[in-house]
Amino acid sequence: MTMLDHMRRHKAWLKWSLGLVVVAFVLLYVPSFLKSSGPTASDTIATVEGRDIKAGNFRILYSQQIDAYRQAYGANLNDQLLKQLGIEQRLIQQMIDQEAVLAEAKRLGLTVTDGEVKARLLRLPALQENGVFVGEARYKQMLAMNRPPMTAPQFEEELRKNLLSEKVQAAVTGWVTVNDSDVEKEY
Secondary structure, three states: OOHHHHHHHOHHHHHHHHHHHHHHHHHHHHHHHHHOOOOOOOOEEEEEOOEEEEHHHHHHHHHHHHHHHHHHHHHHOOHHHHHHHOHHHHHHHHHHHHHHHHHHHHHHOOOOOHHHHHHHHHHOHHHEEOOEEOOHHHHHHHHHHOOOOOOHHHHHHHHHHHHHHHHHHHHHHOOOOOOHHHHHHHO
């Protein structure tokens, strides 16, 4: 007897079984689907070395990235192009990479001082006019005009993370030297 013959003989039993499965899906999944409107800002979307990446931080970064693309592409930016660019996946991966680098910095005992942050801040080209820092008031005004707006401490914390990433990269690659004979041997 084949499986199809067996199914034909017990078709009433199969209908009831399938109906029971459908009812179970409806009762268990539909209410939670209707209730859930997506992740909230405090929801964790990834965890790296015990450090949580929050949906709210992702949304801020995503919004900034979309604004940058809108300036570059203008009216030509649509949902299909955004999907093709894979912005969401790249941003999540970028956030995971950043958290991994920060975890490695902690493991290596690397830190960034307030003085280092301030020195880099004063040298940022976007915050200079005629080669001179724009001043504290103008700096805060420029941050407030960002979309989404940022406070000075938020911006400086991001700057601190970038400096820490640079230190990790220097620590990992600083000892690597390649001379001409190594290149010739390899290629």
